[in-house]
Amino acid sequence: MSTTYVGALELASGAVLVSAIMTLWRRQVRSIVAMLSLQGIALSAVAIILAVHEHDRALLITGLLVFAVKGIVVPGLLRRVSQLDPNSRESAPLVNVPASLVFAAVLIVLSYVVSSRVTSFAPTEATHLTPIGIATVLVGYFMLVTRRRAVSKIVGLILVDNGIALVTFLLTSGVPLIVELGSSLDVLLVVVVLQFLVVSMGRHLRTDELAEMKALHD
Amino acid sequence: MLIILALLIPLLTTVLAASFRWRPWIGWTTAGSSAAVLGVGIALCVRTTTHVPLTALDGALRADSLSSFMVVVIGTVSLLATLFTPRTLRQEIESGVTTPRYARHYVVLMEVFITCMLLAVLTANLGVLWVSIEATTIATTFLVSHRRTDGAFEASWKYVILCSIGIALAFLGTVLVYFAELHVGGTHHSASLDWTSVMAIAHHLNPDVMRLAFALLVLGYGTKVGLVPMHSWLPDAHSQAPAPVSALMSGVLLTVAFYALLRFKAIADAALGPAFPRALFIVVGIASLLLASAMLIAQRDLKRMLAYSSIEHMGLLALGAAAGTPLAIAAVLLHILGHGITKSVLFLSSGEIYHVEGTTEIARISGLLARRPVLGGIFGFGLMALVGFPPFSLFVSELSMARAEVDVGLWWVVAISLACLGVIFGAFASHARQMLMGAAPSTSAGPVATARSVAVPLVTALVVCALIGVVAWPLQSLLHSAAHVVVP
Numbered sequence: 227m228s229t230t231y232v233g234a235l236e237l238a239s240g241a242v243l244v245s246a247i248m249t250l251w252r253r254q255v256r257s258i259v260a261m262l263s264l265q266g267i268a269l270s271a272v273a274i275i276l277a278v279h280e281h282d283r284a285l286l287i288t289g290l291l292v293f294a295v296k297g298i299v300v301p302g303l304l305r306r307v308s309q310l311d312p313n314s315r316e317s318a319p320l321v322n323v324p325a326s327l328v329f330a331a332v333l334i335v336l337s338y339v340v341s342s343r344v345t346s347f348a349p350t351e352a353t354h355l356t357p358i359g360i361a362t363v364l365v366g367y368f369m370l371v372t373r374r375r376a377v378s379k380i381v382g383l384i385l386v387d388n389g390i391a392l393v394t395f396l397l398t399s400g401v402p403l404i405v406e407l408g409s410s411l412d413v414l415l416v417v418v419v420l421q422f423l424v425v426s427m428g429r430h431l432r433t434d435e436l437a438e439m440k441a442l443h444d
Numbered sequence: 445m446l447i448i449l450a451l452l453i454p455l456l457t458t459v460l461a462a463s464f465r466w467r468p469w470i471g472w473t474t475a476g477s478s479a480a481v482l483g484v485g486i487a488l489c490v491r492t493t494t495h496v497p498l499t500a501l502d503g504a505l506r507a508d509s510l511s512s513f514m515v516v517v518i519g520t521v522s523l524l525a526t527l528f529t530p531r532t533l534r535q536e537i538e539s540g541v542t543t544p545r546y547a548r549h550y551v552v553l554m555e556v557f558i559t560c561m562l563l564a565v566l567t568a569n570l571g572v573l574w575v576s577i578e579a580t581t582i583a584t585t586f587l588v589s590h591r592r593t594d595g596a597f598e599a600s601w602k603y604v605i606l607c608s609i610g611i612a613l614a615f616l617g618t619v620l621v622y623f624a625e626l627h628v629g630g631t632h633h634s635a636s637l638d639w640t641s642v643m644a645i646a647h648h649l650n651p652d653v654m655r656l657a658f659a660l661l662v663l664g665y666g667t668k669v670g671l672v673p674m675h676s677w678l679p680d681a682h683s684q685a686p687a688p689v690s691a692l693m694s695g696v697l698l699t700v701a702f703y704a705l706l707r708f709k710a711i712a713d714a715a716l717g718p719a720f721p722r723a724l725f726i727v728v729g730i731a732s733l734l735l736a737s738a739m740l741i742a743q744r745d746l747k748r749m750l751a752y753s754s755i756e757h758m759g760l761l762a763l764g765a766a767a768g769t770p771l772a773i774a775a776v777l778l779h780i781l782g783h784g785i786t787k788s789v790l791f792l793s794s795g796e797i798y799h800v801e802g803t804t805e806i807a808r809i810s811g812l813l814a815r816r817p818v819l820g821g822i823f824g825f826g827l828m829a830l831v832g833f834p835p836f837s838l839f840v841s842e843l844s845m846a847r848a849e850v851d852v853g854l855w856w857v858v859a860i861s862l863a864c865l866g867v868i869f870g871a872f873a874s875h876a877r878q879m880l881m882g883a884a885p886s887t888s889a890g891p892v893a894t895a896r897s898v899a900v901p902l903v904t905a906l907v908v909c910a911l912i913g914v915v916a917w918p919l920q921s922l923l924h925s926a927a928h929v930v931v932p
Contacts (some may be wrong), residue, residue, distance in 0.1 A: 302469045405571030412578040442680045
């Protein structure tokens, strides 16, 4: 087992989690989107490192696909949403930034506890890193719950998705290619749909503060 | 060949609808296409009940009796829904709610939606199953926001966000199943998420991994099924969408997601034994029943009332699946068909009620039976079918599920669900009394006839629902064979 391989894998996986936490820290929508782009690139690096190590051509294709979709296209779509209102900031999250960062630390510990039983069943260098993916998923859910702007919710959704993709790469070196293609397409379309919705809602309700949506209730 | 045909028909209809401007004949073509899908579904059932499963495209597509049964359910409900497409769109264009451009989007998305559901039940691959169920979310988002009101946008936003994060959990669960499949017996061998090969080694899947995987799958697909705790999108989406879309979503989309759970339940039963899947299904099932009965008592809106009733029936399905005997699964499948037909009749007639009354608020609808005898009658009989009156098939399926639950010692589950059904019956009875028999507004004239194009399909559907409750003949062997796919 070459140490360069392990080191590179740890670095790239770590970058995925660090960029997730950075999205909690930054408030300017533009820089959050930049973090997301960084995360997509780190994620594709994980896939490509694994592909080179295992001589797996399908995984290499997956890695390039992830680079294109999650590193470039999805952040590009979000950038267009944020341009609707160039100075947009997450004004009043339900949990403030320092508390969010503390909470993220708790989530990371939690993810090590959760994944220990799964990873101990097939211990390799890659599966040992699985908790990083789980932690990214949990940070994504945290963002979805505590941030009120529509754009931040989309970012949370993408974090969840990237975290799951990281778990997939580390645990199983990716799912069968057809499933990977299908799920990437789905993610892309969901972001497109959400972008359309935010734009039409902005035109219609003149706001994307979701706290103001209260037309439906029992 | 039949499998490919089942997918090709709606696919070609999609292309057709996309390439022409909206005209009523396109609407009728979609109805014809749904009828053809139903025909293919019946042919598939005939082939797969007695023979081995059919496959197509190198085994990528596969139809066993369970898939074939689901094709019939999809065909039936989509036939009902698409028969109302020309009428709904004409009314909406006349009243300025929509334009011909959006009418075209509507038809295209409807067909994409139906195609995705068919792919979900006909694929052999558990990963592709996930991909197609997620794709239904994408196709239906703009159908929910079709009316472009504040409420419609809010509903579709909640719908797509909640369903996407929920279904992401199901993907994680699928990945864990794949991980377990890769490491069967500690050796690294080829895995594919193919249903047949996963089932063949299901006994050897690692129980720790499978326990986590199945819990994630129940939560994830449970979101799409509308099971508590991930149900909150459902009443909003179902009440804001146009009536045919609500009919399709409630009648068949929920149960297509439930079909995914049934498949994974078979795998989990083999890997973990029945206790763990049963416990999970009981928890979500009872929670759904309790929530639905609480929300139905004080419900003020007609379409939300029907939506909560869907949560109730999905809870009943979960409890039936918890029992897990062949009888229980056969009853679950019969309930899927009966609920699909009944709920679409009710949603479609509620769309008609909205059209003539201009509201779906229960308190503002009254004396329907005196003023519009046919429409009111259809609605009344639909409600009777829904709460489980004989001769409708829901009576038979609810009774059989309860029997199966008692057989495996879950009598306390039956007791709780009967109490909930009692409360729900009371709630429905009081709402129905208000709407059907309450004093008619003094301004209204004598009885008004209901258009034949509305009455004929709905009455036929109710008659079919009653017939399958009375005559088990064509379904019995099919249900038996389909149940044995889940309980080998």
